[in-house]
Amino acid sequence: MVAKKSGRNRGGGGGGTAAATEVSVEELARVPLQAILLADSFATKFRPITLERPKVLLPLVNVPMIDYTLAWLESAGVEEVFVFCCAHAKQVAEHLENSQWFAQPNFSVTAIESNNAVGAGDALRLIYEQNVIRGDFVLVSGDTVSNMSLAEALGEHKERRRKDSNAIMTMVITQSKTSPTTRQSRLGTDELFMAIDPDTKQLLYYEDKSDKGTVSLDKTLLSDHPSIYLHNDKQDCYIDICSPEVLSTFADNFDYQHLRRHFLKGLLDDDIMGYKIFTHEIQSNYAARIDNFRSYDTVSKDIIQRWTYPLVPDVQFVGNSSAKLDRQGMYRASVVGQSRSAQVGPFTVIGSGTTIGSQSQISNSVVGEGCKIGANVSIEGCYIWHNVTIEDGCQLKHAIVCDGVVIKSGVILEPGVVLSYKVVVGQQFIVPAYSKVSLYQQPIKQDSDEELEYADSSSGFMDASSLSGLPDKLKEESTIQLSESQLQAASEVGSGGVGFIWSTSEGSHEEEWRHSVAPIPAAKLLEIMHTSNNELEVVQQDGNLPPSGELERDSVTANSNDYDDDDVDVKDDYEVFENEVEATFKRALEENIKEDDVILEVNSLRLSYNLATADCSGALFYSMMKSALSAPHPSPSDLVKNAATVITKWKKLLKYYLPSIDEEVGLLISSSDPDEIEVILKFEEMCLESAKEYSTVFVQILHLLYDKDIIQEEAILNWASEKEGADETDKLFVKQAEKFIQWLNEASEEED
Structure with missing residues (x-):
């Protein structure tokens, strides 16, 4: 020890004066x-x-x-x-x-x-x-x-x-x-x-x-x-x-x-x-x-999105060299060699000394220092550490690549791959999803979670850190006597590759998707949803609680003196649900998740909180407007442009919970007028409370929703009609939209 x-x-030194040493x-x-x-x-x-x-x-x-x-x-x-x-x-x-x-x-x-x-x-x-x-x-x-x-x-x-x-x-x-x-x-x-x-x-x-x-x-x-x-x-x-x-x-x-x-x-x-x-x-x-x-992936994204401020990439603190914050949450070190045709997307960090070849695309990723990225390389949702070489035409998705790794041309890393230090992946090789590749052999004996991490503490490992190059060269350079099976394993990552692919035991297979940086599979999300929707049973150690005294999920109070249901203090489920939907939508933006997967997750949330589809449309619209508000908008017109961009991109997602229009014949297939009115009411609420910047462009956004066939004419007219008997303070946005409503009424009369 x-x-x-x-x-x-810390005591100030032994040669000071009496005044200096007095405490x-x-x-x-x-x-x-x-x-x-x-x-x-x-x-x-x-x-x-x-x-x-x-x-x-x-x-x-x-x-x-x-x-x-x-x-x-x-x-x-x-x-x-x-x-x-x-x-x-x-x-x-x-x-x-x-x-x-x-x-x-x-x-x-x-x-x-x-x-x-x-x-x-x-x-x-x-x-x-x-x-x-x-x-x-x-x-x-x-x-x-x-x-x-x-x-x-x-x-x-x-x-x-x-x-x-x-x-x-x-x-x-x-x-x-x-x-x-x-x-x-x-x-x-x-x-x-x-x-x-x-x-x-x-x-x-x-x-x-x-x-x-x-x-x-x-x-x-x-x-x-x-x-x-x-x-x-x-x-x-x-x-x-x-x-x-x-x-x-x-x-x-x-x-x-x-x-x-x-x-x-x-x-x-x-x-x-x-x-x-x-x-x-x-x-x-x-x-x-x-x-x-x-959680490594999650916390990394939280740092990039500045939840951890001041511990963020562009702020100098001991142990880091700050990078410059660019648009859309992209951080770039001062010395980066990037081809003009290369594209670096949002929420990405590029380290010092890294070079990026022509036509390469990087998004939602962290790239370390001294990396060499070739041409036509696609990197999405990855963590590329330091001094990594990625040759031309490679595709990497949701992977971790450690220091000194070499990825030969045409390689594909499927989601969840982890390449440990100095691994070499051969040309055109496809590394299967959730694979872990290392220069060390996988331990023969599966040890417990409490055991230490020593590379040289077990005969189950082979120290192959000195091995490099082609498999036949390994045999000449290595001081370790390797069997034919070991030599074959060392090159099981393609021709010219160096590394062992660790096998996944049957017992740990379930942990792979749970602990991976790859997005959780849709089928597994459904499993979680069904499991989560099951009743939580709370029992005393000597028997069940009386039915009226059962503790429920998610922060419920049980009063031991009086088990009256009226005394149970339940959180506002919709407020929590809305926050969950916002977090889901934000993650969809950051990780470029498809609409169908977002719908699956929002539906599971709706079932979990026992809410209606109208709640989904209102919460999703709220999330979209918050997203547009978070982007730079020097003027109100810029804010409208931001909203138009978000709504246009995610229109399919919002319309899933609203009326369906057959665009070929222009007929309404299913009517969800109350759901559309819920969206308008939600927008009113935002303009008055959480997003007051929208209050000056209410009519423009309402017109935008109409033009995009998200809110139908009937819903807007019914919303205005319902406001007729309301207080003057509740008619603020109806009055702003008077000309637009008048135009809709006249158009409706002409159609009749």
Whole structure:
């Protein structure tokens, strides 16, 4: 075990004057805010990449993950950080030594190395033995991205501690951006159930893997707490504010390894110690942990879309070199060689020193530094790391390509592919969907999630990092004796290729689509929808709750003293539904998802919330108008042009929930007049409340909807007619549209 500390002398030096070295009693008594950063996830979800490099050093939008975590801790007022390193500890320690973190004022970084820890419990026990934690501290993993302020959560924690010494931990949580139906498509994580006392914010129950939709609650919870909220719409940020008792609890319980499955659940079930865990929910800030490839994709997109500001590509923070923000969320480094005929689309990052050949197209992707991209290359939704070579005519979709990879001409990477370091893919080769390719052989023995990531720790791996070139050349250069089958495997990625394609075991096949950067298949979305629509059964440990006292999904209150349905406080389902639809539409824009897939997801949301088609049309129209509003619009006419662009592109999607017109004969096949009026009413609401910029162009947008055959003449006239008896304040937009309505009436009379 080796501890490496920053080189600064925080005491100010030994040669100062008496005045310089005098320290007040208050300063001596003050304990600096400390943090423990776990630089090892103690999991294998990022294999085969993490066989060669620790997860916290993997590039996230061209910046090592750990730099995001350290930048946030430093900005949040943390003064001392202890970075625990285990797998590839030397690489982490060297990164910290060579970074600028040691030079930051009032910010100390200490790396603690160990080769013996097999879980977070071992890490915290070792830190406890070091006796370096002197007060409350922040516990976080090095794969966390956040911009939240710690002041409020710390204040709540200290106030609880002052009143109750058993309040030893505060968990940071946030509202999930998606419903249970679509949550897996965003983060790739299991559905999380938490029971929380709404008055004290105490955590009473935590389960991230419910058995067939059943949640079992101890009856004492219902008798000890006046009310309980059962949530499945919250996200665990894996940011904890802890008291020193957390470390001593790990020291006393050697069976505690996992922070949630062992420690947290152990405390919730322990009636002897009486320790309590509380929650702090953040509202407007960002916090997320990268647990698998899907959440890697999600958090990357959130960074590019600036949810994590100021930790974004165009803002300089320690450990990154800022890029220039261009139109449509495209970031470009200062030195990029791009052919005039090459096209770089929105929400894309291009690193320094990268060259892009003629007729190549890149969209919704991150490209690292020093990459060479040939001509007629198509890259969509990919993460291309540093010094990658992609020859002419290649097609890449939703893949991760690590440093030093060479992709020969004409190669196709199907969705979900992961190419680990220095892999070579032969000409014209098609890498199957969800394939993982590495220079290391796949381990013969499938190890558990808690095992460490050592490339040289098992005979199941073959270190082929020195192999390059053609297969026959491998035999000459390699110092390792390879069998014929191994040589064949090393070239199973095409002629001239180098790498092993890892097979997918039957048990882990289900995880491939859940944890991949590729869009979730439509068939799987249907499965999730049907599963999510099943009733959630909540039982006491000694039997079922009475029917009138059943806890329902999505933040429902159960009152243990009076199980009257009138006392159940249910969220506004439509508001949540509208937010879900907006998130779905935004993702469709970013990832260029087809209309049919969006319809599938919106329909699943509608069924999940038990709403009507009119709700879908209103929510989709709202999402489209918000999208147009987010684009640059120096003048009202530009805003109308933005709206026209969005409506024209997504007309099919909106019309799916509105009347159908046979364009050949001009006849209305099915009438959905109330649904169309719902769209107009929704637009009125936006103009008055959430998007007031539209209030001056209401008539132009209404005319646009009419011209595009989205809103029919009959719906507009009925909307105006319904407003005749309304208050004057409710006739604002009808009056604006008087001339247009008059023109419609006259046209209708002429037709009659």
